[in-house]
Amino acid sequence: MLTALLLFFPLAAALLLHFVKGNAGRVFAFGAALLEFVIAVYAAVTFDASNAEQLEVNLPWIASAGINFHVGMDGLSLLLVLLTTFLVPLILLASFRHDYKNASVFYALVLFMETGLIGVFTSMDAFLFYFFWEVALIPIYFLAGIWGGERRVAVTFKFFLYTIIGSLFMLAGFVYLYYQTGPVANGLAAHTSDLQAFYDLSLTAAEQSWLFWLIFIAFAVKMPIFPFHTWQPDTYTEAPAPATMLLSGIMLKMGIYGCLRWLLPITPLGVSQWGWLVMILAVIGIIYGAIIAIRQRDMKRLIAYSSLSHVGLMAAGVFSLTQMGLQGAVVQMLAHGVNVVGMFFIADIIQRRTNTRLIPELGGLTQTTPLLSVSFLVVLLATVALPLTSGFVGEFLLLAGVFQYNNWLGAVAGITIILGAVYLLRMFQRVMLGPATSFTAAFRDLNGAELAVLVPLIFMIFWIGLFPNTFLQMSEPSVIRILSLMQR
Amino acid sequence: MASIILLSVLGIANLFLGFLRSNRMLLPAAMVILLIVFGANLYDWNAPAQSYFNNMLTIDRFSVAFTGIVVLTTLLLLPFSQKYVRDNEANLAEYYSLLLFSLVGAIMMVSYDNLLMLFVGIEILSISMYVVAGSDKRNVRSNEASLKYFLMGSFATGILLFGIALVYGSTGAFQLSEIGTAVTNPANDSLRPMLYIGILLMLIGIGFKVSAAPFHYWTPDVYEGTPTFFAAFMSTVVKTAGFAAFLKLLVQAFPAAQGFWIPTIVAMCALTLLIGNVGAVAQQSVKRMLAYSSISHAGYLLIGLVAFNGALSGLSANGIFFYSLAYSIATVAAFGVLKLVHDQRQREDYDGLNGLARTNPLLAFVMTIAMLSLAGIPLTGGFFGKFFLFGAAVDKGYIGLVIFAVIMSMVGIYYYLRPIIAMYMKPADDDTAAPIVVGSFQSAVLVILALLTVVLGVLPGLVNGIL
Numbered sequence: 001m002l003t004a005l006l007l008f009f010p011l012a013a014a015l016l017l018h019f020v021k022g023n024a025g026r027v028f029a030f031g032a033a034l035l036e037f038v039i040a041v042y043a044a045v046t047f048d049a050s051n052a053e054q055l056e057v058n059l060p061w062i063a064s065a066g067i068n069f070h071v072g073m074d075g076l077s078l079l080l081v082l083l084t085t086f087l088v089p090l091i092l093l094a095s096f097r098h099d100y101k102n103a104s105v106f107y108a109l110v111l112f113m114e115t116g117l118i119g120v121f122t123s124m125d126a127f128l129f130y131f132f133w134e135v136a137l138i139p140i141y142f143l144a145g146i147w148g149g150e151r152r153v154a155v156t157f158k159f160f161l162y163t164i165i166g167s168l169f170m171l172a173g174f175v176y177l178y179y180q181t182g183p184v185a186n187g188l189a190a191h192t193s194d195l196q197a198f199y200d201l202s203l204t205a206a207e208q209s210w211l212f213w214l215i216f217i218a219f220a221v222k223m224p225i226f227p228f229h230t231w232q233p234d235t236y237t238e239a240p241a242p243a244t245m246l247l248s249g250i251m252l253k254m255g256i257y258g259c260l261r262w263l264l265p266i267t268p269l270g271v272s273q274w275g276w277l278v279m280i281l282a283v284i285g286i287i288y289g290a291i292i293a294i295r296q297r298d299m300k301r302l303i304a305y306s307s308l309s310h311v312g313l314m315a316a317g318v319f320s321l322t323q324m325g326l327q328g329a330v331v332q333m334l335a336h337g338v339n340v341v342g343m344f345f346i347a348d349i350i351q352r353r354t355n356t357r358l359i360p361e362l363g364g365l366t367q368t369t370p371l372l373s374v375s376f377l378v379v380l381l382a383t384v385a386l387p388l389t390s391g392f393v394g395e396f397l398l399l400a401g402v403f404q405y406n407n408w409l410g411a412v413a414g415i416t417i418i419l420g421a422v423y424l425l426r427m428f429q430r431v432m433l434g435p436a437t438s439f440t441a442a443f444r445d446l447n448g449a450e451l452a453v454l455v456p457l458i459f460m461i462f463w464i465g466l467f468p469n470t471f472l473q474m475s476e477p478s479v480i481r482i483l484s485l486m487q488r
Numbered sequence: 489m490a491s492i493i494l495l496s497v498l499g500i501a502n503l504f505l506g507f508l509r510s511n512r513m514l515l516p517a518a519m520v521i522l523l524i525v526f527g528a529n530l531y532d533w534n535a536p537a538q539s540y541f542n543n544m545l546t547i548d549r550f551s552v553a554f555t556g557i558v559v560l561t562t563l564l565l566l567p568f569s570q571k572y573v574r575d576n577e578a579n580l581a582e583y584y585s586l587l588l589f590s591l592v593g594a595i596m597m598v599s600y601d602n603l604l605m606l607f608v609g610i611e612i613l614s615i616s617m618y619v620v621a622g623s624d625k626r627n628v629r630s631n632e633a634s635l636k637y638f639l640m641g642s643f644a645t646g647i648l649l650f651g652i653a654l655v656y657g658s659t660g661a662f663q664l665s666e667i668g669t670a671v672t673n674p675a676n677d678s679l680r681p682m683l684y685i686g687i688l689l690m691l692i693g694i695g696f697k698v699s700a701a702p703f704h705y706w707t708p709d710v711y712e713g714t715p716t717f718f719a720a721f722m723s724t725v726v727k728t729a730g731f732a733a734f735l736k737l738l739v740q741a742f743p744a745a746q747g748f749w750i751p752t753i754v755a756m757c758a759l760t761l762l763i764g765n766v767g768a769v770a771q772q773s774v775k776r777m778l779a780y781s782s783i784s785h786a787g788y789l790l791i792g793l794v795a796f797n798g799a800l801s802g803l804s805a806n807g808i809f810f811y812s813l814a815y816s817i818a819t820v821a822a823f824g825v826l827k828l829v830h831d832q833r834q835r836e837d838y839d840g841l842n843g844l845a846r847t848n849p850l851l852a853f854v855m856t857i858a859m860l861s862l863a864g865i866p867l868t869g870g871f872f873g874k875f876f877l878f879g880a881a882v883d884k885g886y887i888g889l890v891i892f893a894v895i896m897s898m899v900g901i902y903y904y905l906r907p908i909i910a911m912y913m914k915p916a917d918d919d920t921a922a923p924i925v926v927g928s929f930q931s932a933v934l935v936i937l938a939l940l941t942v943v944l945g946v947l948p949g950l951v952n953g954i955l
Contacts, residue, residue: 062872064953065879127875134866145913146845153913157905164865165898172894175882 002043003071003122004057006081007115009036010088014111017104026096029107033089036114040085047078049474052481053124061128066181066189070125076330076478079471080121080257083337086460087249088114094345094453095242097352100147106242109139113246120254126174126193129262133167133218133254140246144239155234162231166221173214177201177266198266199485205269212270215263216278223255223311225278226285236304241348244300248307249341253333256311259318260326265485275319279405282319283413285312290419294426299347299357302427303340306383309416310336316413317398321486323479325401330475332394335382335464339391342379342457346372349450350431354439359427364436369445373432375454380428382461384421390464489540489547490528491555492595498524499588506581515566518584522563525591529555543663544602550800551599553809553955554732558594558725561816562587565724567933568824569717571831583623587721590616594729598736603652603662606733610648610697613726614641620718621710633713640706641696648693654686655741664740671744684748690737691752698730700786701760708767711779716830719775720823723782724816731789731808736800743798753793754889760787761896768903774826775836777903778819781862784900785815788877791893795880801955803880810876810952814869814944818861821937824930825855832924838906843916847923852911854934861941863904864897869944876952 013032020028043055056072073081092110100106116139119132137160145156174193181197183190203211221228236244264271289309296302314332317325349372350365351357366373378389385391395417403410436443446454464471498521505517529552537548566587572580593612600606618641622634656662658679659670670676671683696703711719742749764784771777792808799805826836828851833840845852861870874897878890926934943950 060949061947062949062952064949065876131866134871138860138865138867142912145909153909156913157909160905161898161901164901168894168898172891175879175890176887178879179882 001055001057002039002046003055003073006036006039006043006085007071007118007122009039010111010114010118014108014115017108017111020104025104025107026092029111030089030092030096032111033085033092033114037085037089040082043073044078044082047073047075047474049075050477052477053077056124058124061125064189066183066192067127068125068192068194069128070194071119071122071128072124073122074478074481075474075476076257076260077121079330079334079474080253081118083253083334084114084117084121084250086456087245087337087341090341090453090456091242091245091249093449094245094348095240096449098240100240106143106147109143110242110246113139113143117250117254121257124195126178126195126198126262128193130167130171130174133170133258134164136251136254137163137167140243140251143243143246144235147240147243149238149240151234152238155231155238159231159235162221162228166218166228169214170218173211176211176214195261198262201266203267203269205273208267208270209273210270212263212267212274215267216259216274219255219258219263221255222258223252223315224308225255225312225315226281226288226308229285229289229308232308233301233304236307237298237300241344245341245344248304248344249337252307252311253337256314256318256329256333259315260329260479260482264318264321265482268486268488271319271321271486275321278319279316279402279409282312282316283409285309286316286413286416287419290416290423293423294419296423297359299350299359299427299431300344302359302423303343303347306420306423307336307340309420310340310383313395313398313402313413313416316409317401320401320405321483322401322404323483324397324404326479326482327472327475328394328397328399328401330479331464331468331471332391332398334471335390335394335461338457338460338464339379339383342375342454342461343383345450345453345457346376346379349446353443356439359430361437361439362431363434364440365432365443367436368443371446371451375446375458376428376432378458378461379454380424382465384424385417388462388465390461392465393468489538489545490532491525491559492592494521494525494528495588495592495595499585499592502588503581503585506579511572511580514580514584515569518588519563519566521588522559522566526556526559526563529559539601541605544605545596545599546601547599548800549955550732550736550805551595554598554728554812555595557728557809557813557816558591558598561724561728561820562591562721564817564933564937565717565720565820565824567930568720568827570927570930571827572717583620586616586620590721591725594725597729598732600733600736601664601740603655603664603667606737607649607652609729609733611645613729614645614697617641617718617722617726620721621714623718624715627713629713630715631713633710636706636713637710644693644696644703647689647696651686651689651691651693654682654689658683658686664737667741668743671742683745687742687745687749688752691749691756694730694734694737695756698727698734698786698789699783700756700790701763701783702756704760704763704783704786707783708776708779711782712773712776716775716823716827719779720820720827723778723823724819727782727786727789728812728816731792731812734793735805735808738793738796739798739800739805743796746796750794750796753790754886757787757790757794758889758892760784760790761893765896765899769899771903772838773836774838774841774907775830777906778822778826781900781903782819784896785811785862787896788874788893789815791877791881791886791889794886794889795877795884797880797884803876803883805955806953807873807876807880809955810869810944810948811873813951814861814873814941817937817940817944818858818868818870821854821858821934821941822862824934824937825851825858828924828926828930832922833919835919838910839914839917840920841907841910842914842920844911844920844924846916847921848926850931850934851924851926854938855911856908857938857941859904859908861945863901865901867942867945869941869948871945872948872952876948
């Protein structure tokens with residue numbers, strides 16, 4: 001029941017938000033998101049890491065078709081649910097400073113999106129998964145499309161079309177798999193869409209070869225992997241800051257999670273046939289994103305491209321098919337979620353005070369802003385993957401996994417650490433150091449609300465960096481199970 | 489059967505209400521009549537199948553289910569005629585009665601057992617539609633629509649009748665079940681060419697009524713000229729009844745000839761999907777876009793016929809039922825909002841919707857739900873409609889056709905998003921700055937329509953699989 005509660009509590013809060021007027025709305029939304037985080041932590045405390053899926057709810061949804069409302073969590077799901085519920089209240093808090101028109105609708109959409117995201121991470125039924133996958137898209141489309149920047153209409157339109165077309169391919173793949181399953185135990189329906197039934201299918205190598213692409217394209221667009229990424233920099237730049245944080249901090253993980261939960265175990269032969277190509281695309285993405293990031297003048301765009309580079313590394317870790325690579329991807333999902341939300345938040349703070357995001361127009365912030373400087377530096381170094389911070393553990397494991405797969409690819413992917421340091425430290429230097437400009441002359445340091453967002457993020461950066469085992473332990477049984485399912 | 493009798497009798501009673509001085513009683517009266525009919529129809533659900541008129545009509549679960557859709561659709565559509573009531577339009581009672589009588593035709597189309605009944609049903613429905621298409625008498629476009637629909641429609645009716653005659657000539661029967669046995673009789677093999685031509689002509693006749701390509705040419709022009717209220721009726725009730733009749737004909741009369749007609753319908757289906765969706769992309773008027781979209785939905789429903797399983801139950805019939813229901817509700821919502829916008833802003837292009845989310849959040853929200861449902865995006869009934877139809881076709885092995893349909897629905901997302909973008913993401917201009925006045929009753933109906941769409945999208949099990 002706990003999983004169902006986690007799933008529907010934000011939705012109920014979003015509906016209730018309709019009746020809360022004015023400034024009380026944001027407080028109400030934040031309170032609801034915080035309570036949701038408490039529920040998730042309670043779930044984590046009662047969680048038994050040695051077991052597979054637990055806290056399950058399995059009810060008939062469309063009984064005549066064998067489609068069930070089947071949700072549950074294993075370690076992998078739980079970690080992503082924790083990440084989601086941890087970040088959403090912070091994202092809400094981060095948006096307090098903005099005066100959005102129709103603020104209650106804005107916050108309701110964020111909470112609605114939380115339901116969609118948690119649904120994706122807990123679904124154990126293919127059609128339920130697809131359902132939540134699309135449900136998560138609708139609120140973010142409106143968030144970015146209504147409250148975004150000048151070019152929002154064209155940009156979000158492209159984003160919507162890209163992602164939905166990708167996911168329709170996945171749906172086609174699921175429908176095919178569904179018709180390969182046999183009758184379920186109770187005999188009501190001829191087929192079933194349960195995850196376990198999909199795992200149990202024995203598909204030929206030829207089937208898996210094209211099923212792989214049908215399913216992979218949806219995930220590749222969402223992550224995004226080169227060359228499916230063209231929607232990403234524009235959307236990240238044009239969307240309002242909270243929507244960008246949702247997109248990069250959590251939604252991007254839907255793609256990686258989808259690969260781990262659905263793609264690898266269902267089409268192992270397809271993966272072994274096409275994995276090399278994905279690896280190459282991922283490594284191209286790593287280098288390509290990093291090189292383009294160096295050239296960016298807009299802070300948000302720079303972070304967007306750095307995100308592209310990082311997600312490429314996560315994908316490479318997943319397709320290295322080693323335990324190290326998969327574990328690295330899991331821990332990096334958490335680390336990247338925390339880091340990138342911090343980066344976008346700091347970019348947003350700077351933009352709000354100076355009305356510019358252009359790096360050449362900024363400078364000299366360190367003299368007046370000790371708190372901001374320290375926070376920015378910590379988040380930045382975590383993104384560069386300095387030891388002791390969250391980024392290091394993930395990238396180390398990921399690169400180790402990629403090296404196990406192929407030395408050359410590992411070597412090329414390793415360049416990302418150097419390039420990452422180049423573009424991030426250059427940004428820090430030009431934004432924070434040097435002489436102040438006309439934009440940055442009267443810059444105030446962080447206030448209490450902003451610190452309230454950054455302190456938990458920094459706390460998590462060090463927790464993941466210093467005690468990664470807390471999280472690695474939770475995901476290890478899931479990762480081992482995924483790899484063993486691939487050995488069939 | 490009760491629904492046919494009630495509609496005929498109460499329809500005449502409604503006609504006499506026209507003698508009253510005020511039009512205000514007409515709308516409540518018509519709605520009460522439809523509520524009674526809807527209840528009476530539901531009452532037949534648990535009754536055993538029963539035949540009437542020397543076995544020319546059968547009221548069974550199939551006919552009750554589809555009668556339910558057409559009556560419910562009309563019931564939810566009627567409140568949007570309020571403007572005509574306020575304007576104290578002359579002859580309003582006649583139009584309401586025509587709608588009620590046309591429903592009699594629709595019910596006959598979903599419960600016929602005899603080709604004569606099919607023909608009579610189609611004619612009752614069509615003749616009412618020819619009249620209401622021209623109901624905006626001083627508008628040239630409305631006159632054009634009426635004339636065009638009448639000329640083309642009567643031509644199609646002639647073709648249908650010719651088809652019925654040829655089928656009769658080759659099988660010696662009008663009764664569906666007798667035709668079914670005669671088709672399988674080897675003694676009739678020499679008459680096969682005549683039978684096939686007959687079937688083909690019947691497909692053309694019904695294909696015209698449901699606006700399947702290549703017999704769709706009338707649709708955009710007629711919808712554009714017809715008052716929006718009646719255009720909504722055409723694209724929901726006529727289409728739903730047409731597809732139910734189509735399915736009944738193929739299942740009960742021609743299952744043995746499926747080797748002949750399935751390829752024909754596959755071709756029609758692919759063509760309809762292509763023309764409907766690609767045509768809709770190019771439109772500048774929301775109403776014409778909806779006209780082309782109604783063509784494309786005929787294409788999706790044809791997939792249900794392709795997934796033929798020889799019964800009025802199972803995946804194919806249930807798919808068509810669910811899709812018709814979800815499509816009708818979403819279309820009524822879309823046309824309802826469009827009519828309110830058109831009445832007060834005199835515009836039917838996309839820009840006429842600009843800034844609607846600011847001025848009328850409710851209208852914008854309902855329109856959004858309707859568009860998402862028509863586009864087939866989860867959380868709405870339209871998604872499961874497509875899902876069940878595509879699933880039924882995949883089950884029968886038509887994977888190529890389904891892939892084509894999926895690609896076409898990707899095209900659909902493009903044009904269904906355009907009204908949403910206009911409403912939410914573009915600022916209002918001078919024309920569209922003033923809020924639209926919506927009566928509280930109409931608002932309530934719009935909320936019901938949106939709610940029904942979402943309920944179908946979240947709990948499809950409520951009505952899926954009832955046939």
